[in-house]
Each structure stands twice: as C-alpha cells, then as structure tokens.
Amino acid sequence: MKLLTSSAMALALLANTAAAEGELVIYHWFEYIPAELLEKFTAETGITVTMDTFDSNEAMLASLKAGGMGTYDVAVPTDYMVSIMAGEGLLDTIADGELANKGNIAPEWADPSFDPGRAHSIPYQWGSTSFAVNTDDYDGDINTTDLLFNPPAELSGKINMLDSQGEVLAMASIHMGIPQCSTDRDELQALNDMLQEAKTHWASFNSDTAREVLVSGDVSVGMIFDGFSAKAREDRASITYAFPTQGYVVWMDSVVLLNDAPNRDSAIAFMDFMLEPENIAAVSNYARYGLGVTGAEEYLDPELATLPESNPPETAGEGSFIAVCDEQTQAVYDQIWTNLKN
Amino acid sequence: MAGGAASGGSAASDTYKEARHWLLMPSWLVLGFFVFAPVCVMVIYSFLTKEFRGGVIWEPTLAAYDQFFFDRGLFGDSDPTLQWTYIEIFWRSIWQAGLATIMSLLIGFPTAYFIATRPDGTRALWVFLITIPYWVNLLIRTVSMKFLLRDEGPMNDALLNIGLIGEPLQIINTNLAVQLGLFYSYLPFMVLPIYASIERYNFTMSEAAADLYATKFTTLRRIVLPAVKPGVIAGCILVFVPSLGAFLAPDLLGGAKNFMIGSLIEEQFKGNAGNWPFGAAASMILLSMVLVLLLIFAQQQRRAGAAT
Incomplete structure (x- = not known):
C-alpha cells in the first residue's frame, strides 16, 4: 500500500514538474522554513517552488528509496542521514565553483565529518x-x-x-x-x-x-x-x-543536492540563496536554531544570542x-x- | 475487503446475459488494481531479502517469516527459540481491539435500538447526529481525545471540581486510553449496521412474545437478538478489523510504549529498522488472520441462510 501511494504521489508530482524550467521541488521537514522566505526566493529568481514535507529522516529515506528519486531536487536530512544517503548513492556532487556563496559557510561547518569538504550539502540549521x-x-x-x-x-x-x-x-x-x-x-x-x-x-x-x-x-x-x-x-x-x-x-540539518534532480540548476540557485546571511538568518529567527553561515549576526533576532x-x-x-x-x-x-x- | 463484491445476480433477468462479463469489467479492474495487485506486491516482498536501510534485494528467502517466529537472541547467533515478542504484540492488538469492540457493542446496540424505535420522520435526524463528529479527520479526533483525557484536562478538572475524585485519574498513556480511542473512532460502524437490522425488525413479534408471557429480557434474548444478529456481527467486524491494525490511537493515546500490529508494521517502513520484507510478512500474517475470521463469519451466515 505504502509503495503504491508513494509512487502515485511521485507520479503526480512528476506530471507537475516534468522538465519544466524555473521550478524547484523541495523535500523538507514540516514547519521548518518561513513561507515568506520561499516567496522571496521566487520573487528574486522567478523559480516556482513546490514543497513536500516529512516528519523523520527515516521516513524521508524510505520514500526516496520507494520511487521518490528523480522527483525532488533538494532535501534537508540531519547529519548522520547525510552520510547514509551519500553511502546509498542518493546524493549528487556539487562541483568546485558551482556555488557562488560557498565561501559564506562558517569555517567550523565547512568540513564536517558527515560530509567531508561539503561535497553534497550546505549547512541549514544546527x-x-x-x-x-x-x-x-x-x-x-x-x-x-x-x-x-x-x-x-x-x-x-x-x-x-x-x-x-x-x-x-x-x-x-x-x-x-x-x-x-x-x-x-x-x-x-x-x-x-x-x-x-x-x-x-x-x-x-x-x-x-x-x-x-x-x-x-x-x-x-x-x-x-x-x-x-x-x-x-x-x-x-x-x-x-x-x-x-x-x-x-x-545535530546539523543540511540542504543536500539529490541525484537525478529534475531541476538541478534551480537546486544550485536555492543553495546559493540559503547561503546568503540574510536568508538563513530568517530561518533561524523562525525556527530558533543556530546557523552555519558567517556574517549573519546583524540579521539575527538579538534574543537568539542569549537563549539559555x-x-x-x-x-x-x-x-x-x-x-x-x-x-x-x-x-x-x-x-x-x-x-x-x- | 469484506466479501460479497462479486455477487452474481443469479435470479436477475437474462436481458444482459451476453454482455454481463463486459459490464462487470469495471468492478474487476478496480478490484484487480486496488486489491489484488497491492496484495501481490506484499506477498512477493515478504519473501525477498531485506536491504540495509530500506528496500529489497531480489533474492527469495524466508528470513522475514523466520524473524517473526524464531528468536535468535540480541546478537542473532543464539539457538533459535520460539519468538514471543511478535506473538505478544499480536495478542495485545487482538485484546485491545476485542475490548474496544465489546465497548462499542454495549453502547452501540442500545443507541441503535433507540434510533430505530423513534417515530418515522425523526430517525434520519438521529442517524445524522451520530455521524456529525465523524466529519472531522480521525487524527484530529484522536488528538482531541488526548486533550480531554489528560491529567490536567477538562475531564479530570470537572471530576475534581465535583469532588468525585481526590487526584487526577491517570488515563492518558494507558491501555484504557487506547481502548477508549478505538471505541470512539469506530463507534458509528457498530451503530449503523445494527440500526439497519433493527429497523427491518418487525416489532409485532415482540408484542407477540409479550402476549405469550415472555419477560422483556427473554424477548430481547430469544426474539430480537437472533433477528438482528447479522447486523451485530457486521458491526463487530467493522469495528474489530480496523481496530486491529490501528496505530494512531496506540501512538497518541497509549504513549507508543507498547507496539500494536499497526505500529510494528509502520516502524518497518518509516522507522529506523527499515525492514520492508518483515513489514510485508507481518502484514501478510495479519491479513491471513482477518481472512480466517471473515471466512468463519461467511460460513455462519451461509448456515443461518440455509436454516431459514
């Protein structure tokens, strides 16, 4: 049953997004990104965003393995799941120079054990x-x-x-x-x-x-x-x-680039967008977690710095x-x- | 899933005799696509090798069934003994679903009787009232139950205020909460079939029994109950079967401390275990149990039908 529903969902999604330019399909945790931020992304890039949500890393992995690959462009797994997905061959490699804002990644998060050299991912929240x-x-x-x-x-x-x-x-x-x-x-x-x-x-x-x-x-x-x-x-x-x-x-959740992404260029654009200090700070202000990008302090809710x-x-x-x-x-x-x- | 979908009308006219098979095609296609095919997928998956972290390897094995029935210790290399873990889970589910069914019957039968004995014009209104809460999604209803039952919730507050209890009743996260949740989730499935049976019941028979000096209880036991038995059995099945596989109530109301079949199966697909063949095997075993139950019911119906 599960298989059937996921593949039906995948088919429905595919039909919506097939080969269209300027689209992006995100597989994300629920309640983890402010809607205004996605609207801002669309306003800046002209890329329309479709988002599906999951409630656990394992559920996301199961759905991707049950036919979800080729449907989504990016996902947001937690540290250990990034290494599992890389090991399963589900992640695409970000080539050197592809991400204009890669230099914004804070040094302590630039080479994490779960994704050496950030070959597949960028920091989201920790x-x-x-x-x-x-x-x-x-x-x-x-x-x-x-x-x-x-x-x-x-x-x-x-x-x-x-x-x-x-x-x-x-x-x-x-x-x-x-x-x-x-x-x-x-x-x-x-x-x-x-x-x-x-x-x-x-x-x-x-x-x-x-x-x-x-x-x-x-x-x-x-x-x-x-x-x-x-x-x-x-x-x-x-x-x-x-x-x-x-x-x-x-833990650190990271945005990963999925293999067989139908809109790879949009995915890269989204990752660059999330590496802008102002944008990722908006996520932190919403979700109350830390970020892994330098120069975001001025955009952060001052209360966050002193959270017990x-x-x-x-x-x-x-x-x-x-x-x-x-x-x-x-x-x-x-x-x-x-x-x-x- | 209950039988009777393919009931050929033997007494029907011969007008459509030629075209009958073609006219039945849509039903067969729907059944094939939505019932037969998924069950086939499940059967096949239950005999495949599990892949680490979800998925299957296309090599036939009995490992999933072996895991269900044999215990090989924490490290998987002890001598196999009978595996009680999953039998316990199944037994717990049957017990919980059974108690929920009995509760539904105890409340549902008088309710149905009450509705069926109202004047003609008002019955539809009562049935309508019964269904109102069920327009809301099951998840939301289950969460609402949680709000009601919790230690600092309105039910405990009210009982404390009246002075009936000295300290809050600990109901949430117990088996009782699960039974209450299941009972509430599926109550209309008990009321409606029984109502349909009682409504068809000819009440002059009760009057005749009373004329022959039968007590009210005897009338109920020997005249009413046998006449409405099919509705009662149908109601019990409609409550018992979905309760057996439920996972919302055990997770939300029972605290997810003790697996029920539904949560065990869910865990194999969505949880860390990621063992699809085992999930499929557990589903198959559950399906077989339900099937046996329905076959017994069908057999009884047939015998009852032959007797009249």
Whole structure:
C-alpha cells in the first residue's frame, strides 16, 4: 500500500514538474522554513517552488528509496542521514565553483565529518538534543542524564522520550559512557538491560508532541530539541533545558543536492540563496536554531544570542553527533530498540 | 475487503446475459488494481531479502517469516527459540481491539435500538447526529481525545471540581486510553449496521412474545437478538478489523510504549529498522488472520441462510 501511494504521489508530482524550467521541488521537514522566505526566493529568481514535507529522516529515506528519486531536487536530512544517503548513492556532487556563496559557510561547518569538504550539502540549521524539565515539579539538579534513565521516584512515570531510535540510543550510550556503535557484547547487553529498567519509569514515546506534553503538564521531563524547548518555555516559563554533565546530542540539518534532480540548476540557485546571511538568518529567527553561515549576526533576532537553550553552561558535557553503524552492528541496535518498544 | 463484491445476480433477468462479463469489467479492474495487485506486491516482498536501510534485494528467502517466529537472541547467533515478542504484540492488538469492540457493542446496540424505535420522520435526524463528529479527520479526533483525557484536562478538572475524585485519574498513556480511542473512532460502524437490522425488525413479534408471557429480557434474548444478529456481527467486524491494525490511537493515546500490529508494521517502513520484507510478512500474517475470521463469519451466515 505504502509503495503504491508513494509512487502515485511521485507520479503526480512528476506530471507537475516534468522538465519544466524555473521550478524547484523541495523535500523538507514540516514547519521548518518561513513561507515568506520561499516567496522571496521566487520573487528574486522567478523559480516556482513546490514543497513536500516529512516528519523523520527515516521516513524521508524510505520514500526516496520507494520511487521518490528523480522527483525532488533538494532535501534537508540531519547529519548522520547525510552520510547514509551519500553511502546509498542518493546524493549528487556539487562541483568546485558551482556555488557562488560557498565561501559564506562558517569555517567550523565547512568540513564536517558527515560530509567531508561539503561535497553534497550546505549547512541549514544546527542545535542540540537533550531534555527539558518542568522545574515547578522538580527542584534538584537537572543537568544529569539520570533524570531520563535512572530518575528519582518523584519523576517516575512523568517522562516522555522522543520516538526516535537514533536519539534515544545515542543518549542512552552517553548516559552509560559507552561509545555509539559499540561492538562489545557486554556493553550492548548492559545497554539493553539498562533501557528495559529505565522504560518502567517512562510515560510515553512522542516526537511530534514533545513540546506540547511538557507545556500541558502531561510529563515533567521530556527529551526535546533545543529550539523546541525554547518555544515551550514561551508557553510555560518553568520549562528548563538541561545540558547534562555526561554529554548530549548535537545535530546539523543540511540542504543536500539529490541525484537525478529534475531541476538541478534551480537546486544550485536555492543553495546559493540559503547561503546568503540574510536568508538563513530568517530561518533561524523562525525556527530558533543556530546557523552555519558567517556574517549573519546583524540579521539575527538579538534574543537568539542569549537563549539559555543554545548556550551550554560551563558544566555541560561534550556534544556528539549520532554515529552511523555498519549493518551488523546496526542489527543489534535495531533489536535493542524492538525489545524496548515491545 | 469484506466479501460479497462479486455477487452474481443469479435470479436477475437474462436481458444482459451476453454482455454481463463486459459490464462487470469495471468492478474487476478496480478490484484487480486496488486489491489484488497491492496484495501481490506484499506477498512477493515478504519473501525477498531485506536491504540495509530500506528496500529489497531480489533474492527469495524466508528470513522475514523466520524473524517473526524464531528468536535468535540480541546478537542473532543464539539457538533459535520460539519468538514471543511478535506473538505478544499480536495478542495485545487482538485484546485491545476485542475490548474496544465489546465497548462499542454495549453502547452501540442500545443507541441503535433507540434510533430505530423513534417515530418515522425523526430517525434520519438521529442517524445524522451520530455521524456529525465523524466529519472531522480521525487524527484530529484522536488528538482531541488526548486533550480531554489528560491529567490536567477538562475531564479530570470537572471530576475534581465535583469532588468525585481526590487526584487526577491517570488515563492518558494507558491501555484504557487506547481502548477508549478505538471505541470512539469506530463507534458509528457498530451503530449503523445494527440500526439497519433493527429497523427491518418487525416489532409485532415482540408484542407477540409479550402476549405469550415472555419477560422483556427473554424477548430481547430469544426474539430480537437472533433477528438482528447479522447486523451485530457486521458491526463487530467493522469495528474489530480496523481496530486491529490501528496505530494512531496506540501512538497518541497509549504513549507508543507498547507496539500494536499497526505500529510494528509502520516502524518497518518509516522507522529506523527499515525492514520492508518483515513489514510485508507481518502484514501478510495479519491479513491471513482477518481472512480466517471473515471466512468463519461467511460460513455462519451461509448456515443461518440455509436454516431459514
């Protein structure tokens, strides 16, 4: 059924965009780009934009592999998914000199581990994944992953986890101090056992409503992205983002150039557009995340610079990207996740 | 998916005898394209080798079914034992769907009876009222349920204010919330077929039973229920089958802590696992179960038909 619907959708899209000049088809997260910015792009370049949205990296990959290639020009995967897509041969290479604004990329994001030399991608937004605590319900130290995996009795049953294997297992590995993609059997068994025990304290797995369950008071602790947490704080002032001493997850979403892009020139034009400091700053002002372009400071909402959610305290542990495991190791992590969700 | 789509009218006139096959073509095409072809794709995929991170390799294997029935430990190299994980998931889904069906029946039957016994002119209005909430998208209705049930939601607030309870009832993220969600999602599917049956029921038979000194309960049990049984069974199937594969209610109301069949299958396609053949195999097993259920029902209907 899934196959059928995706290919039908792909066909419908193809019919709309086939070989037309001056069009662009974006595959993007939902609620992640201000509509005015797309209108501005169309006004400047004359290129009309069609956008489809997805709600997880894995769903996007599945849809692209089920016949979506050749439909979209650009997509916006997260760091680890950029390397997976490159490994799957889904990404086109941006030739040297093709992007006029490539020099605008901030030096620290110009050669990331997930896309060496930025051969396929440009920075979009970056931030962290950790958890937020409603400090009305808990007044102890919040900067420890114990609140998720070994919570005090008063928080038991008041915890929401993201419904996302990558983030939960990465956070759990950070909590235990073991490397991601470990192949050590004792470590993996311990990770599995720890999660089984921790689950007895969890209320739910929810990603789409990660912000809302905190604001509504359904839970007192919730795994969440930093920008989402900042928005939650606007609705309920007691919601505080934690930077655990053990460490936390960092991520960067990047705009990638897809293979078989029907409008490759439009895609390049769009990437150049998103590298303009003023434009990418508009995304940050909207989504409350960091950007990876130099010279954007003057366009940024001044409040962003001092957001507690994007300024880790001294005590914060190290931030790490989600690692990409090989097939055999991944199978064990998949099994741990299935055990957890059963 | 229920049978009866290809019911040839044996008693129909012979006027169109020659052209009958041609006239039936559109239905066959629709059935073939929207039912037969997708099921074929699913059957084929369930016997293919999974590709890492979604997709399939065109090599036949039983690996997907093996994974369903045999447990080889965390690292995949222990001696195979019977896999309880997925059996538990299926059992949990059947249990949840069953309870939701019973709830729907308990509320739906009196409702249908009530509507069917209203005066002629007003029945349509009652049916209309029943359907109003269902003009809204299922997702939105499920999210609304979540708002209603939550710890700091209006239902708990109201009960606290009346003083019926001392602290909020913890309903959200429990199995009860899932059952309530399923019950609410599919209630009209129970009410409408039962209503259709009761409306055709000849109430003079109830009067006759009363004249013969049958109590009201006996009348209901021995006269009304047998007469409207097909509607009740149809209603139960229409609630049970979609509940079995539901994933919105378990995810949103149950907290997604325990897989139901629907979420398990969804995870194979949209989730990290990306195991399409396993998703197809689980769907096939679910489909077979539902098919057996419907066959039993059809058999009963036929026997009932033969008896009258």
